Each structure stands twice: as structure tokens, then as C-alpha cells.
Amino acid sequence: MLNQHTIDVIKSTVPVLEVHGTAITTTFYQRMFAAHPELLNIFNHANQKQGRQQAALANAVYAAAKHIDQLENILPVVKQIAHKHRSLGIKPEHYPIVGEHLLAAIAEVLGDAATDEILQAWTDAYGVIADAFIGVEAGMYEEARTQKGGWEGFRSFRVERKVRESEMITSFYLVPADGGVLASFQPGQYISVKIFIPGEAYTHLRQYSLSDSPDRPYYRISVKREDARGERPAGKVSTYLHEQVQEGDVLELSAPAGEFVLDEQDTRPVVFISGGVGLTPMVSMFNTLAKRSPERPAVFLHAAQNSQYHAMREAVEQLVSGKEHSLAQWVYTSPTEEDRAAASYHKEGYMDLEWLRSVVPNRDAVFYFCGPVPFMRTINQALHEWGVPEKDIHFEFFGPAAALN
Template sequence: MLSEKTIQVIKSTVPVLEQHGTAITSRFYQMLFAKHPELLNIFNHANQKQGRQQTALANAVYAAAVHIDRLEEILPVVKQIGHKHRSLGVKPEHYPIVGETLLAAIKDVLGDAATEEIVQAWADAYGVIADAFISVEAEMYAQAEQEGGWAGFRAFRVERKVRESECITSFYLVPEDGKPLAGFAPGQYVSVKMEIPGEEYEHIRQYSLSDAPGKPYYRISVKREDADGNKPDGKVSAYLHKQVESGDVLWLSAPAGDFTVDMQDTRPVVFISGGVGLTPLVSMLHEVVEKQPGRPVRFIHGTQNGDTHALKQEIEKLADKHEQLAAYWCYSKPSERDRAEQPFHKEGHIDLPWLKQVAESRDASFYFCGPVPFMRDIHRMLKEWGVADADLHFEFFGPAANL
């Protein structure tokens, strides 16, 4: 337990963290990788280049300072981050390295303002926070190895590679060892570890499982971020699209993640996705319509046009089979063929009047996923409509951001 004096010192640093948090975490990562370059095999290089990881860590440190006297309030965030750590292979021995480097970064950025009292208080606080993470993640590692699960990364063979749209391709993956698959909760993801020729370090990316549980395979549906791999996150997705074929082997972690559909809830459910953000929601959709007959379901998807619309036929087949499901498509840039065939319901972007019309009621559970600007818009609209915070469920691809 932290002393009252330590708690007060930590709380006194809240304004400093609000102002200098990102500078501290940016310096932290510079120092961490300079001293421990082997950790570049774990961290997502693209998130580093985009600054998303630095911002996410700054937000986490700030939240820890604000709630230092009631850390139980940020336990859901600890668990969310813990899922990501477990899927990446973060271990207890990494925490002292992180703690030492974080304190050094605080000293480096704040200079004389980082008094011995402040640094010692943060050392004590970090020890408590690290213990919480280690404890939560130990349980997750143990759970991951149960009922067909495994520790670390397991070899999977690409059984099929299916082009879903001009920018999204699905990979059907079966265990190379032929042993049973671990079950998963719809909405969860796996980490894929890859060695790309010419790259010094391994790359790990997390991809949602896009099909229903209980199949003899896992399916991931990957967007090609950039055909030439020039964008920060383009190397891995481009390699998967252009180089990985049926018969090749990928290394996967056991499923992880806490963005899952509440199957105890029987009220109407509304899924809202943008672009490749539909992948976890399609898995949830299968679960709801197959196991909760009669529960009203709305699936709303926004994309550029018919050429970029992935998994459309799969969802429409579900709608034909299950009367409880209605699906609606919103195209921001429909092609002439789209207009001629009218395979969509709205042109432009999702707006609140249309969303109210197709969702029908705000007394529902709303699950949404997509690019951060898309999610900000959806979150704003749902709040404006008066949807309760408890009914808003969303997932970020990559480090968490603020909506």
C-alpha cells in the first residue's frame, strides 16, 4: 500500500503530467529502445512512428496519477491493456526495465523539477501499478493455456486466402500441429508475429477474429494499408496481401481482448462499423443471430463503395436467414455501378437522422468500431441522441485514444 504522503506527492504531479506527459513518454521510448533494442521485436513500430503509443502511455500514466488513491477504478483499463500485453508476450521481467526507464525519462524531461521526493514517490507508485499488471496478466496467461490454448506463439497454416474486397483479404488459419483450437469470445483478436525479409526486427500485429467461434479454423480479415508498404503500417499488411499464400505458416498468439458482445443482454443490439472495423462486429453478429433468436439486430456499415465493401454477401445471407437482422450500407463515394445497381442505402457519411431511422431506438446496446475519426463521429452522435454511456461499446485498433 502507498503511504498518504506518497499519494499526495503523486497527485501534485497531475498538472505536470497533463502538460508534459507525451514529452515524457516519447523520451521514455527513445531511451528504452536505445538500451534494449530487442524490445523492438514486441512493440508495434507503426504506432511508434505515428505517436499513438506515446500518447496512449501518457494517458495511462496520467490516469494512474489521478486515481492513485483508488486504483481499483482503473482496473478495467488495466485488464484491457493486460490483454494486449499477454497477446504480445509481455512478461514480469519486462516491468523493472520499463520502470527504470520511465523514471529516467521523468528526470530527463522535467530536470530540476523532478525532485528526489517526486522520483521516489513515482518509484513506489510504479511498483504498486506494475504488481497489479503482473497479477492480472498471470491469470490471463494461465487462462490462455486452457482448453486448446497455448503459451507464446503457435504455428498456423494458411488453409485459404480469400479476397473480400479491393483492399481486404481474409486468411483462414488452421493449427499446423493438428491439435484442437482454443475457443474465443466474438470480438477478440490474435497477435500475428512475422519475420519480413530485409527487416531487422520481428513485427507483431493484432487482427480481430472475423468469423464465429466453433469453426475448425480462425479467420482474420486484413486491410492492405498501402499497396507499396509506404505508410507506417503498410509493411505487414502489404506482405500478407502480396507474399503470404495458401500453405504458408503464420505464428499466432492465443485469442485475447475484452471487446466482446454481452450475451446476457436481450435488448436490441446495433452494430456500427467503418471500413475494416467490421471484422470484430461480424464475429459478434454471428454469435447473436445464431444463439439469440428473436433479439432485434441492426448492422450498419460505412465504406467508400461496393469495391471496398468486404463481407457484404456473408452478412446479407445472415439477414436472409434470420428475420431478426436488418443490414444497412452507407457509401461515401459510390461508383456509377453502385448507383445503377443500388446495393447501398445511403450516400455520403452516416449522420444522426439516418442513424435514428435505421437503428429505430436508442434503448439498445451499441457496438462500434472503425477508424478513430469515424468512431469519434459515431460516439458524438450517440451521445447527442441520449444513449447511455453503459450502452456504448467500442474498440480501437491499436493503442487506445480519446473519443
């Protein structure tokens, strides 16, 4: 436990972290990777280059400082991050390394303002926070290892099928290479894929949502090919999966993880809202719902550029046709002439509150959404403006968490 003086000192640094947080975390990653380049086998290089990981860590450090006297307030965030850590293989021995370079980064960025008192307070606070993560993650490692069909670390899976779903998205059907039992998962969860790309100095880890229901004899991931755009280079892993990985090849997978899951105990209507490849966890949830709770009302709303970029549309429409009290609606930003002629979409443009209220029967429902960050900000704002309670709003980031407000 932290004493009151340490808590007061940590809280006094909150305004400083709000201003200098990203500079501190950027320096932290630079120092840590310089001293421990082997950790580049774990961290997402693309998120580092785009600054997303630095911003996410800065937000997490800021939140920890702000709530240092009531860390239970950030427990949901701790669990979310811990799931990612377990999926990536972060272990207790990594925490002293992080602590050393985080404290050094604080001292470097703040200079004389980082007094001995402040650095000691943050040393003590980091110890408490690290212990909390280690404890939570220990339970997650145990659960992943001991469940039926479970495993620790990475397990070899064979690509049984490779299916092109749209112009940009391809699905990979994965089965255990050893022929063993397949661990179950909660609809909405993800796995980490470890990729060894020829010519690359380090391995690459990427997390992909499982896009089918848990009762299948395979795991399915549906991967968007990230092409170069503006100054952003093409995604190395997604391009490799699309262009190089073929049926019969073997991939290394971690056990399923994640907090963004369908609450199957709730019997109220459920609304799934997705943009682009953000539909993958929604399809898993909807498939599960249709099989286990066919009487539960459901609305599936999806935004895409047009039908050429709309993955798994026919599968969702088939589920809707066979399920009472369900509805699917599509929003296309740039429908093709064929889309217009076939009336294959329901709205042109973007989702907004007025449209949501016109297609969702009422706000007494549970809402799940996922997609590009700007899309998620729009949906989050619309749901709050509509008066949907915070407890009924659930979302998932593909990548480091960002602010939706």
C-alpha cells in the same frame, strides 16, 4: 499500499503530466529501445513512428496519476491493456525495465522540477501499478494455457485458405499446423500474428480481430492492406500478408485475447456500427448472434468508400435475410455509378445522429462500434447526444487507444 503523502505528491504531478506527458513517453521509448533493442521484437514500429503509442502511454500514465488513490477506477483500462500485453508476450521481467526508463524519462524531461520527492513517489507508485498489471496478466496467461486447445506464447498455424474480400481486404483461414484442438474464443476478440519479414532486423507483431464465429474449425482474420498515403509509408506487415503469404504457409499466432466482446447474456436489441476494416469483430459477433440467439433483434450498419471496398457484404446480407428482427444498412462516401444504378447502398455521405435515429428502432439497445478514429469519434458523440447510457456503449481501437471526446 501507498501512503497519503505519496498519493498527494503523485496527484500534484497531474497538471505537469497533462502538459509534458507525450514528451515524457517519447523520451521513455527512445531510452528503453536504445538500452534494450530486443524489445523492438515486441512493440509495433509503425505506431512508434506515428506517435500513437507515445500518446496512448501518456494518457495511461495521466489516468493512473489522476486516480492513484482509487486505482479500481481504471481497472477496465488495466484489463484492456493487460489483454494486449498477454497477447504480445509481455512478462513480469519486462516491468523493471519499463520502470527504470520511465523514471529516467521523467527526470530528463522535467529537469529540476523532478525533485527527489517526486521521483521517489513515482518509484513507489510504479511498483504498485506494475504489480497490478502482473497479477492480472498472470491470470490471463493461466487461462490461455489451460483452456481446451489453449497454449502459451505462439503456436504455428497453416494458411488453409486465402480469400480476397474487397479491393483492400483479404481473409486468411488459419488451422493449427500440429492438427491439434483449436481453442475457442469470445466473438470480438483478436489474436497476435508474429511475422518474420526477410531482410528485417526484428520480428513484427500485429493484432487482428477474429472475423468469424467461434464454432468454426479455423480462425479467420481479415486484413486491410495499408498502402502508402501522404507521408505515411505502406504497412509492412499488411503488405507482406497480402503479397507474400500464400495458402500452405505457416504463421505464428498467440491465443485469442481482448475485452471487446459480445455480451451474450443480454437479450436486448444489439446495434453493430462499423467503418472500413472495423467491421471484422462485428461480423464475428453477428455470425455468433445469428447462430446462438436468432431471436435477438440486431441492426448492422457499415460505412465504406463504395461497394469495391465493402468486405463481406454478401455474407452479412445473407445472415440478415435468414434472421427475423434484423436489418443491415450501408453508407458509402463515394458510391460508383454501378452502386447508384443498382441502389446498392442506403445513404451517401457519412453516418450522423439523424440517420442513426432513422434506422435504429430505439436507443434501448446495446451498441458496439469500431473503425477509423475520426469515424469512432463521430459515432461516440452521436450516441451520447442521443442519450444512450455509457454502459451500453462499447468500442474497440485498432491500435493504441485514443481520446474520443
